[in-house]
Amino acid sequence: MLCVDHGPCVSGAHNSIVNSIVTTRAGKDLVSCLVSGLLTIGPRLGGANDDAAWYFKDAYDRNRDNKDKRVELLQKFVGIGYLNWLFVLARYIGLIAHTFDQKRLKQPLYRHPWEDVLHPK
Template identity: 60%
Template sequence: MSSIIEQGFGVGDVICLLWFKCNLPRYCTQFIEICIILCANHGPCVSGVHNAIVTASARKDLVSCLVQVLQCSVSLLLRSAVDDAARYFKDACDRSLTPYEFVESMKKKGIRVPGIGHSIYI
């Protein structure tokens, strides 16, 4: 343990030593650390971000990476939140509410704006 600390190994390095019994290149250990960060922030099912990282790893352009995130965001898994948000936004537009008035009216009703933000942090 002392040598691991002295050499400045990160979590990815330690996992490689435990699982694969060897030192792997820095890009491998960084990938493991990115996976841990994503899971810590969003849980294990963060498909949009994962797809963007895989797309970027394949050396695709920024637009292709963004498209991967957007495709996941409007997939069947999340379509309900996106559809509900669109209905609420349309209703607010039809009633000529300002964004502030819209958010305040949702707060008064005790309704979270669907499709916006992460429910854990709201």
């Protein structure tokens, strides 16, 4: 429950959703669609887990006492990028659902609206 939030309105989730949907609409298989969304996970998308763990580790290294069991568990896995797996677990089910939904609806190849990219004269 720490990371499960796969609504379309969160910018990071939106990025993953769009990647998997565009890949789905291009006719790719489930694994390709899932990977397309997951490959965006990193320091700016999902990185808060890893950043929080560094703060927990720093507090631990300074002998600051924190009896919170979540902190104790996260301290065991601290490392650059190591905690992004929590974000992956929270996102992959939603990405698969979006892929199945796009295929079920037989959506055409994605084209971004021109009015979003054209500059007024």
